[in-house]
Amino acid sequence: MARMTMIQAIRSAMDVSMARDDNVVVFGEDVGFFGGVFRCTQGLQEKYGKHRCFDTPISESGIIGAAIGMATYGLRPCAEIQFADYMYPGYDQITQEASRIRYRSNNDFTVPMVVRMPTGGGIFGGQTHSQSPEALFAHVSGIKTVIPSNPYDAKGLLIASIEDEDPVMFLEPKRLYNGPFDGHHDRPVPLGKAAIRREGAEVTMLVYGTMVYVAEAAAEEAGVDAEIIDLRTLLPLDMEAIEKSVQKTGRCVIVHEATRTCGYGAELAAIVAENCFYHLESPVVRVTGWDTPYPHAHEWDYFPGPARVGAALKKVMEKA
Amino acid sequence: MSDTKPLSLYVPEPEFRPGDTPDFSNVPIPKAGAAPRPPVDVDPGDIRDLAYTIIRVMNREGEAVGPWADMLSDEEIKEGLEDMMRVRAFDARMLMAQRQGKTSFYMQCLGEEAIACAFSKVLKSGDMNFPTYRQQGLLLSTDYPMVDMINQIYSNAADPLQGRQLPIMYSSKEHGFFTISGNLATQFIQGVGWAMASAIKGDDKIATSWIGEGSTAENDFHSALVFASTYRAPVILNIVNNQWAISTFQGIARGGAATFASRGLGFGIPSLRVDGNDYLAVYAVAKWAADRARAGHGPTLIEYVTYRMGGHSTSDDPSAYRAKEESTSWPLGDPVERLKDYLIKRGVWSDAQHHQMKEMLEAEVAEVQKQAEKNGTLHDGPHSSPGTMFEDVYEEMPLHLRRQRQEAGV
Numbered sequence: 001m002a003r004m005t006m007i008q009a010i011r012s013a014m015d016v017s018m019a020r021d022d023n024v025v026v027f028g029e030d031v032g033f034f035g036g037v038f039r040c041t042q043g044l045q046e047k048y049g050k051h052r053c054f055d056t057p058i059s060e061s062g063i064i065g066a067a068i069g070m071a072t073y074g075l076r077p078c079a080e081i082q083f084a085d086y087m088y089p090g091y092d093q094i095t096q097e098a099s100r101i102r103y104r105s106n107n108d109f110t111v112p113m114v115v116r117m118p119t120g121g122g123i124f125g126g127q128t129h130s131q132s133p134e135a136l137f138a139h140v141s142g143i144k145t146v147i148p149s150n151p152y153d154a155k156g157l158l159i160a161s162i163e164d165e166d167p168v169m170f171l172e173p174k175r176l177y178n179g180p181f182d183g184h185h186d187r188p189v190p191l192g193k194a195a196i197r198r199e200g201a202e203v204t205m206l207v208y209g210t211m212v213y214v215a216e217a218a219a220e221e222a223g224v225d226a227e228i229i230d231l232r233t234l235l236p237l238d239m240e241a242i243e244k245s246v247q248k249t250g251r252c253v254i255v256h257e258a259t260r261t262c263g264y265g266a267e268l269a270a271i272v273a274e275n276c277f278y279h280l281e282s283p284v285v286r287v288t289g290w291d292t293p294y295p296h297a298h299e300w301d302y303f304p305g306p307a308r309v310g311a312a313l314k315k316v317m318e319k320a
Numbered sequence: 321m322s323d324t325k326p327l328s329l330y331v332p333e334p335e336f337r338p339g340d341t342p343d344f345s346n347v348p349i350p351k352a353g354a355a356p357r358p359p360v361d362v363d364p365g366d367i368r369d370l371a372y373t374i375i376r377v378m379n380r381e382g383e384a385v386g387p388w389a390d391m392l393s394d395e396e397i398k399e400g401l402e403d404m405m406r407v408r409a410f411d412a413r414m415l416m417a418q419r420q421g422k423t424s425f426y427m428q429c430l431g432e433e434a435i436a437c438a439f440s441k442v443l444k445s446g447d448m449n450f451p452t453y454r455q456q457g458l459l460l461s462t463d464y465p466m467v468d469m470i471n472q473i474y475s476n477a478a479d480p481l482q483g484r485q486l487p488i489m490y491s492s493k494e495h496g497f498f499t500i501s502g503n504l505a506t507q508f509i510q511g512v513g514w515a516m517a518s519a520i521k522g523d524d525k526i527a528t529s530w531i532g533e534g535s536t537a538e539n540d541f542h543s544a545l546v547f548a549s550t551y552r553a554p555v556i557l558n559i560v561n562n563q564w565a566i567s568t569f570q571g572i573a574r575g576g577a578a579t580f581a582s583r584g585l586g587f588g589i590p591s592l593r594v595d596g597n598d599y600l601a602v603y604a605v606a607k608w609a610a611d612r613a614r615a616g617h618g619p620t621l622i623e624y625v626t627y628r629m630g631g632h633s634t635s636d637d638p639s640a641y642r643a644k645e646e647s648t649s650w651p652l653g654d655p656v657e658r659l660k661d662y663l664i665k666r667g668v669w670s671d672a673q674h675h676q677m678k679e680m681l682e683a684e685v686a687e688v689q690k691q692a693e694k695n696g697t698l699h700d701g702p703h704s705s706p707g708t709m710f711e712d713v714y715e716e717m718p719l720h721l722r723r724q725r726q727e728a729g730v
């Protein structure tokens with residue numbers, strides 16, 4: 001079977017969903033004729049027509065606001081924001097509107113939309129092509145936040161997100177976009193379920209997106225028997241998988257690329273402290289991007305790599 | 321069943337796509353010299369037509385004609401030509417440097433050189449530009465050191481921004497160049513705020529906001545117009561309409577409006593549309609707007625009609641979405657060639673001089689590049705120390721950042 005990159009898997013998920021349900025529409029900046037700057041929507045306009053896949057004006061508040069309107073009509077919009085760094089003009093529509101329309105209308109109106117966006121750094125994209133804003137979404141009640149780490153999941157999670165009745169922020173780690181993996185299937189991967197990437201006994205590593213691979217490399221290099229949990233969905237979170245693992249291993253290292261303060265790792269650390277405290281053999285450790293704006297030249301010193309994560313693994317093991 | 325037809329969604333399309341032969345003969349190009357030149361205190365309602373025409377000075381015979389002509393001396397115009405050619409040589413060299421792996425990214429302004437180069441001449445020391453990434457001409461046509469631009473592009477040890485910013489996102493308060501943001505349109509309203517501040521303080525400085533036609537769809541563009549209009553801010557609002565926003569043609573941002581300049585009319589802002597490939601016209605219109613702002617008459621909106629001859633950036637290949645011959649069929653020509661023809665027609669320039677100038681500028685850029693490379697390149701270094709990453713987040717480094725810097729061991 002031919003192998004798919006993450007880009008192809010994401011495109012294929014939209015293709016499958018558009019074929020199954022003609023309420024699914026796809027749009028965003030450069031998304032129509034050109035097929036997106038990362039080519040995730042290539043061919044969809046040709047296949048499904050301009051009224052189901054089209055270019056939009058450069059207005060993220062417009063894109064997300066219009067998606068909300070379409071969703072309340074009954075469509076299933078799957079909008080693209082060109083880079084996660086550009087979602088901020090639409091953040092008002094996400095946090096004040098999409099997230100609350102079900103609640104404030106007592107289920108009268110709902111917003112089954114997906115907002116896809118490339119996230120994360122590692123491509124020398126500088127401040128505005130590298131950010132990881134997942135915590136800004138996870139903090140808001142009423143929206144779901146998904147970050148796949150491989151093409152199989154990307155495809156299944158995107159299909160599930162499009163089928164979901166609530167608004168979903170779908171963050172695509174661009175550093176993994178061209179990785180060759182097997183993405184051939186057309187089934188949803190359920191939201192809210194973590195995946196154990198490596199079983200282990202000594203320490204639980206809580207990761208998502210690109211950091212799954214950094215965790216794998218670090219555990220390997222450090223020779224630590226780590227259990228690596230790929231969260232896949234940050235909200236709703238698979239708390240049971242986390243608790244079960246940490247209660248087994250007694251140690252926990254959390255890794256993300258986003259800044260540390262009030263980052264998603266803070267939530268994870270709190271959950272572990274609240275639910276696994278008496279099982280812990282050493283303090284929870286976070287390895288994250290530094291609390292600075294995202295730098296251009298120094299990005300490889302900025303986000304966690306195997307060396308920093310390995311040091312964290314050694315640290316939690318030493319305390320034994 | 322109702323007896324009305326089902327609705328259908330209208331999605332605008334450009335006239336030409338790859339494989340088509342572009343034909344712009346239906347694009348109306350007004351005659352040079354035809355547009356009137358109003359007094360700077362004109363009632364905006366009296367010049368609505370200027371938002372729909374194209375103000376042009378140089379005609380096809382290479383002569384400067386009409387009421388917007390004769391504002392610059394031959395020497396000044398020669399300087400303008402040199403500025404544009406310097407920008408072009410710089411762009412070509414930096415594009416190559418990116419291809420050679422010396423940096424991560426570059427954006428050229430091929431075909432749009434006249435706009436920033438002519439505009440910079442109407443500004444005074446202390447005025448402030450809020451530019452986009454395509455106004456390198458503002459720096460290269462003034463006295464900003466070219467070597468610092470290359471140092472920034474290379475994120476090397478002498479980069480004035482310490483490797484923090486994406487290449488070409490320059491910043492220099494001293495040279496009236498506001499720090500470039502990668503987030504489109506944000507600067508457009510900030511420029512208005514800066515101008516309001518100048519008015520609040522009774523200063524004599526003016527501001528300039530820059531934006532691409534595609535980005536006029538962002539909220540910040542509309543905020544800028546309403547603030548500029550309400551407070552009569554001393555600001556020049558520049559829209560560079562180079563026809564394409566990455567792969568998206570200008571019709572997607574414009575909708576049913578005839579022109580981008582006409583966006584200003586509803587706000588009561590004098591709005592002018594000008595040939596952006598005509599150095600003399602750009603200068604004349606910019607000067608008019610600057611005089612207006614300095615005299616306290618408030619904002620002006622200018623749309624420069626031009627064409628993005630190159631790719632959007634080094635990450636882009638336009639052959640995937642637009643017809644190959646579009647840039648050469650573009651009816652407003654090449655700004656460098658047009659100004660050269662004008663000067664030759666006047667008898668103050670020659671092909672030989674032009675050729676010599678081109679070689680001189682290429683050598684100049686190559687020399688400065690060599691100088692910059694002594695300070696390093698992106699992939700080979702050296703860079704600023706990684707510890708600088710933690711500086712300037714705040715005026716004083718808070719405890720958590722000091723701890724993180726220690727943890728980073730840098």
Ligand SMILES: Cc1ncc(C[n+]2csc(CCOP(=O)(O)OP(=O)(O)O)c2C)c(N)n1
Nearest residue numbers: 086454502503504532533534535564565566
């Ligand atoms: C807020 C935001 N949205 C999207 C982008 C991605 N992007 C960068 S340049 C660009 C096209 C801009 O076109 P235009 O404003 O016409 O300027 P041009 O590049 O043609 O000079 C887009 C969509 C961005 N940088 N910022």
